[in-house]
């Protein structure tokens with residue numbers, strides 16, 4: 001009896017370990033499909049999001065942004081990034097980022113923490 005109990009606990013902790021890791025990766029994959037997320041990533045069809053926190057909007061010199069995005073002026077932080085993830089087309093009508101997701105508020109918050117680990 002006791003060993004079954006121990007094995008169940010063991011199985012539970014393994015599945016929890018797996019759960020603790022998959023969501024972050026899965027979240028980041030929603031963006032890495034189109035964006036480089038670090039300096040070493042290959043460029044995607046969107047601008048690089050490496051060190052996006054504190055960067056001015058539409059400021060990657062080698063990326064050709066839409067007019068819609070070039071019209072904006074602010075620096076990216078967690079709140080603006082979250083707003084962008086929720087509704088990029090409202091922030092920049094006509095943006096080339098056509099991206100729809102069904103992320104929960106918690107998931108969006110987690111994603112902005114992953115992309116801006118150290119807010120300025």
Ligand code: HEC
Nearest residue numbers: 030031034045046047057058059065066069095096097099
């Ligand atoms: C289908 C491709 C695609 C996906 C998926 C996507 N993006 Fe984008 N993203 C783009 C494109 C294209 C642009 C450039 C938009 C423009 O020029 O109007 C962009 C622009 C951006 C910008 C502006 C960057 C800057 O330099 O100012 C941010 C921030 C951004 N995306 C974040 C995200 C995040 C976070 C995710 C994941 C939740 C995501 N994107 C998913 C294509 C995508």
